[in-house]
Amino acid sequence: MKKFKLFFSGLIVIEMGLVLAACSSNSELSQAKTQTMNTYVSNEISTLDSSKYGDTTSSEVLQNSMEGLYRFDKNNKAILAGATSVKHSKDQRVYTFDLRKNAKWSNGDPVTATDYVTAWRRTVDPKNSSLDSDSYAIIKNGTKITQGKAPVNSLGIKALGKYKLQITLAYPIPYLPEILEGAQFYPQNTKLVKKLGSKYGTSSKNLVYNGPFTVTGWTGSNLKWVYKKNPNYWNKKDIALNKVNVQVVQTPSTGVNLFRSGQLDYAALTSDFVKQYEKNPNFHTRITPTNGYLSFNIKKKVTGNVHIRRAISQAIDKQQLVKTILHQGKAANGIVASDFITDQSTGKDYRQDAGDLVTYNPKNARKEWNLGKKELSKEKINLELLTSDVDDSKRVGEFIQSNLMKNLPGLNLTVKSIPLKSRLANTTNHNYDFVFGTWQPSYEDPLDFLTVGGLFNLQPDYHNDNFWHQIDMAKTTYATNPKKRLQALINAENQLIKKDAFAAPLYQAGVSYLLNKKVTGFQLSPYGNVAYYWNVKIK
Structure with a gap:
């Protein structure tokens, strides 16, 4: 009788499996016919006002429903989109764009030069407290305006005509197309901004769209919304998807389960799931330019010692960290990411030109460590490593703790894991010895890694004249001389990372996900954090 029950139970499971398979097959057929994709994000929308957003989810929604002067193509290269042509002055500071005359908002209004002026001025206006106003430092008077020192x-x-836009830069910028692709540089419908005031972008109804999709169903606080193909989009003939159903799923395991049950076509994977699914036919992975790194408090006596910093930088087995803890990404030996920036003068990847600056070298690490201890007159050194309290960060912290205490005699290292908000506050207030963090670039240029890059307190604390001179030359004198500019940037990185060890590169983060095999043309942004749907088609 017991055997019969087991056999009968097996039949039920098999039959249920067949039913689920049939449902899944029918669902896929329906999706292909209607060109509908089901997907998710990990956090809710904060706002759809491109002057006020500051989170990844809002950025993703804006990038799928809006369009600026440039857009990333299927190869993640910035190409003209809202503009049809561009000319620049000899000194590469004044750019004149001819806007696309067939570009319209979803309400039928034309997208005009005034709409760009309206949006950009709103973003730099101090009264709007934009989280992205610092991006406008590249535009003439951008910094002065955000500081309240110049009128908006x-x-x-300037709008030189209905479809002609002029932009004047603070200094020449080789990476201008990539940065102008960002959502903080999108236009805004001038009439709607004036009509709605503070309500602009607070719900999907309080906005009009000029991108591939419109957004419906977002009330301002709910956790589901829909992208619908925009019938007024100038390039609608190349948009295959009719609809994308989006929901917020904050727990990675829930996302995986929804994917396995056929309710989602896409599910991002944390490191916990990479090994489990790496041989699954729906598994995809890629390396991103997002940095994992250590940043030191050079105002503290111990971590203010260059030999101590160099020792720590060389005492961590980064290859093993990637292999055993992260299961994705790759070790980094410089602060500027590899396979991300192609240099204009050589045609090669920047990292290839600059070379490896800091590799795992426990013998040399101990040599530097002993020099540091001698200068500090210490045999025993106590340090604290600060990390955020998410699982991946805590595991990385524990790995670093183990490596450093093994390779650096006399070190006692504790790991303090606290919420991200508190970690950021501690670093701002210099309440740390050294900190582990990750940082994602905003544009494809070494300057972004060398002058922002998550490098805590770089501007106020780091006073090396050679570094800042090289940075200044790259921004100004050599801005239009690719060969000399490259050498200045390499010199700056060598000074910052190899000689002074202000920060220690650890790895470039990987991104892994599951994707329904029926989905083609799906892509992530060059930075690996935002999903693009405008090239997607369901087979």
């Missing part, structure tokens, strides 16, 4: 209308942007 002095920003380097």
Whole structure:
């Protein structure tokens, strides 16, 4: 009788499996016919006002429903989108764009030069407290305006006609197309901004769209919304998807389960799931330019010692960290990411030109460690490593703790894991010895890694004249000389990372996900954090 029950139970499981398979097959057929994709994000939308957003989810929604002067193509290269042509002055500071005359908002209004002026001025206006206003440092008077030292209308942007836009830069910028692709540089419908005021972008109804999709169903606080193909989009003939159903799923395991049951076509994977699914036919992975790194408090006596910093930088087995803890990504030996920036003068990847600056070298690490201990007159050194309290960060912290205490005699290292908000506050207030963090670039240029890059307190604390001179030359004198600019950037990185060890590169993060095999054309942004749907088609 017991055997019969087991056999009968097996039949039920098999039959249920057949039913689920049939349902899944029918669902896939329906999706292909209607060109509908089901997906998710890990956090809710904060706002759809491109002057006020500051989170990844809002950025993803904006990038799928709006369009600026440039857009990333299927190879993640910035190409003209909202503009049809561009000319620049000899000194590469003044750019004139001819806007696309067939570009319209979803309500039928034309997208005009004034709409760009409206949006950009709103973003730099101090009264709007934009989280992205610092991006406008590249535009003439951008920094002065955000600091309240110049009027908003002095920003380097002018409407020369209905479809002609002029932009004046603070200094020449080789990476201008990539940075202008960002959501903080999108236009805004001037009439709607004036009509709605503070309500602009607070729900999907309080907005009009000029991108591939419109957004419906977002009330301002709910956890589900829909992208619908925009019938007024100038390039609608190349948009295959009719609909994308989006929901918020904050727990990675829930996302995986929804994917396995056929309710989602896409599910991002944390490191916990990479090994489990790496041989699954729906598994995809890629390396991103996001950095995992250590940043030191050079105002503290111990971590203010260059030999101590160099020792720590060389005492961590980064290859093993990637292999055993992260299961994705790759070790990093410089602060500027590899396979991300192609240099204009050589045609090679920047990292290839700059070479490896800091590799795992426990013998040399101990040599530097002993020099540091001698200068500090210490045999025993106590340090604290600060990390956020998410699982991956805590595991990385524990790995670093083990490596350093093994390779650096006399070190006692504790790991303090606290919420991200508190970790950021501690670093701002210099309440740390050294900190582990990750940082994602904003544009494809070494300057972003060398002058922002998550390098805590770089501007106020790091006073090396050679470094800042090289950075200044790369921004100004050599801005239009690719060969000399490259050498200045390499010199700056060598000074910052190899000689002074202000920060220690650890790895470039990987991103892994499951994707329904029926989905083609799906892509992530060059930075690996935002999903693009405009090239997607369901087979």
